Amino acid sequence: MTTITSTIQSGVSRELRNHVSVGQTVRNSFSMAYRGLLKVRRTPEQLIDVTLQPIIFTVMFTFIFGGAIAGDVASYLPLLIPGILVQTVITTSVVTGVQLREDMDKGVFDRFKSLPIARIAPLAGALLADTVRYTIATTITFVVGFILGYRPEGGLGFVVLAGLLVIVCSWALSWIFAFFGVIARSASSVQGISFLVLFPLTFLSNAFVPSDTMPGWLQAFVNVNPVSHLVSAVRDLANVGTIGGDFWLALLGAAVVVAIFAPLFVRAYMRKA
Amino acid sequence: MATSSDWAVEATGLVKIFGDNRAVDGVDLRVRTGSVYGVLGPNGAGKTTVIRMLATLLRPDAGHATVFGHDVQHEAQIVRQLIGVTGQYASVDETLSATENLMLFSRLNGLGRAESRAKANELLEEFGLTAAAKRPLKNFSGGMRRRLDLAASLISQPPLIFLDEPTTGLDPRTRSQMWDTIRRLVSTGSTVLLTTQYLDEADQLADRIAVIDTGRVVAEGTADELKASVGKSSLQLRLLDPADRDDAVRAIRSVLGVDVTLSPEAARITAPMQDPDRITDLLVALREQNISLTELAVQKPTLDEVFLTLTGHGVETEKEEVNA
CATH class of the missing domain: 3.30.70.2030 (Alpha-Beta Plaits)
Incomplete structure (x- = not known):
């Protein structure tokens, strides 16, 4: 240990500001996102849900349901791939809440709170880093589908647009799980509550099967479920190359979720932070 | 009226209630700029809660506190630019390496990429962590963790540093190294507010000491004054x-x-x-x-005797709790 050379500037001679500028908020958020990515690099097993899971689910569902639902595997793929994509990426968004809770329980969060940074930066950073996870999951699902014989008619441009739509909607949903992350007692309870919400949302939709074989009351739910609209929008984009009404409905649903849960989250979060 | 440069911390009537437990029950503190102030008390006395309120981590239920004249509630963001906090449990990211931690906190403190790297290297060197810089923190000893934690608190060279039980659980050699570091900090112009349950630590380091028990300040003064008041x-x-x-x-x-x-x-x-x-x-x-x-x-009477007389209960049982 050598000596501390520089003299510390006294409290009164410093230039001080009591508010955080937008530019600083963005910079802080990117620093926190960088931290999120570093953590992923240290613990690559965190990526299992966005790498192995899409592979296993896509292959499994294709061969289990393919023959029964669409007659053969090849004609099931245009129906399934958009569905499995939406389900995988939305499931990934739960991690945001779980990790936020874990972080908040650790000592490092105290340091974040004691630094002169934007209060929202730890969350904004996490959300930013998660888009990387969504992108991985999206890419892998499309690639596995392609290997199994899926040839989206819409062309590459619309496939990319479909992927972006899914990422945006999952990002919107992650606000819900971030909210659970702040109000829940522990990381494992966040996981519990989140899956309770997620399973009905993803399975009571048209993600895996066409809704017309379901009983009327279930169809009613499936048809209003925003996940169904998202799946339909992705099918329109990838398989036909059109932007339909479902596209705008899915975006509207995402906007509504953010409009409700972002303020709820920020209020709960600020009370703790 | 004293100017804000005279007092690093001024707190009056701080109260924090958790459920029906008055963890902090009307604490007054005044810390002179450039001094080391010790908050001494057994486990559960409310030391950490006081620090957390002063460091803007916890909102007081009543009372008022300023850091260099800035209100900790209404000017929290300013206060955060003036303080460094080293928690009772190391507040660093366990999954990152020492360098990555210091880089991250430097970036968050507004330093550029190159500046951050230089700062991280400088601090690693200063705290004798260069050899372990790339290793994940999981393999760090308690002393190394504390050193990294303190290093992270010094990035912005804050004029006021809160140290919450900086040497609890450290072996005697590491403890005396920590004491040296704290003394050097003060010699560069920092004000240090530290909590401790070790009487010799307060005696060694602190210019003034507040003894706190069950959320109240039961005695305040220099180590000599406290000893003189007892015997x-x-x-x-x-x-x-x-x-x-x-x-x-x-x-x-x-x-x-x-x-x-x-x-x-x-x-x-x-x-x-x-x-x-x-x-x-x-x-x-x-x-x-x-x-x-x-x-x-x-x-002179030891602080142990002071402690016993003021808090009305022994020190020994508290030490056992720490070991448990």
Whole structure:
């Protein structure tokens, strides 16, 4: 240990500001996102849900349901791939809440709170880093589908647009799980509550099967479920190359979720932070 | 009125209630700029809660506190630019390496990429962590973690540093290294507010000490003032020839008029000292009787005694709790 050379500037001679500028908020958020990515690099097993899971689910569902639902595997793929994509990426968004809770329980969060940074930066950073996870999951699902014989008619441009739509909607949903992350007692309870919400949302939709074989009351739910609209929008984009009404409905649903849960989250979060 | 540069911390009537537990129950503190202030108390006394309120991590339920004249609630963001906080449990990211941690906190403190790297390297060097810089923190010892934690608090060179039990659980060598670091911090102009449950730590480092128990400040002053408030000093004599003991005891009785305590080996005599002036008379009497001394000391009461007297309960049980 050598000596501390520089003299510390006294409290009164410093230039001080009591508010955080937008530019600083963005910079802080990117620093926190960088931290999120570093953590992923240290613990690559965190990526299992966005790498192995899409592979296993896509292959499994294709061969289990393919023959029964669409007659053969090849004609099931245009129906399934958009569905499995939406389900995988939305499931990934739960991690945001779980990790936020874990972080908040650790000592490092105290340091974040004691630094002169934007209060929202730890969350904004996490959300930013998660888009990387969504992108991985999206890419892998499309690639596995392609290997199994899926040839989206819409062309590459619309496939990319479909992927972006899914990422945006999952990002919107992650606000819900971030909210659970702040109000829940522990990381494992966040996981519990989140899956309770997620399973009905993803399975009571048209993600895996066409809704017309379901009983009327279930169809009613499936048809209003925003996940169904998202799946339909992705099918329109990838398989036909059109932007339909479902596209705008899915975006509207995402906007509504953010409009409700972002303020709820920020209020709960600020009370703790 | 004192200007904001005189007082690093001014707190009045701080209260924090958790459920029906008044964890902090009306604490007043004044920390002079450039000093080391010790908050001393047993586990659960409310030390950490006080620090967390002053460091803007916790909102006080009542009371008012300023850091260099800035209100901790209404000007929290300003206060955060003036403080560094080192928590009781290391507040660093366990999954990152030491360099990555320091880089991240430098970036968050507004330093550029190159500046951050330079700062991280400088601090790693300063805290003797260069060799371990790339290793994940999981393999760090308690002392290394604390050092990294303190290093992270110093990135912005804050004029006020909160240290919450900086040496709890450290071995004696690491503890004295930590003390050296804290002393060097103060010599560069920092103000340090530290909590501790070790009396010798407060005695060694702190210019002033507040003893807190069950959420209240039960005593405040310099270490000497606290000791003086509790008891008188005692005079300790060690004789060259133990055979002179009886003569010496007789001399003390006749000159000082007090009873003495003899140590087991009987070579050391301890006598309560009420009037320092009379010691001269005693020494003259001893010389006249040809009683030679090898050691003469005035022992002030230890902070342990202060602690016991003020808090009304022992220190030993608290130490056991720490080990548990």
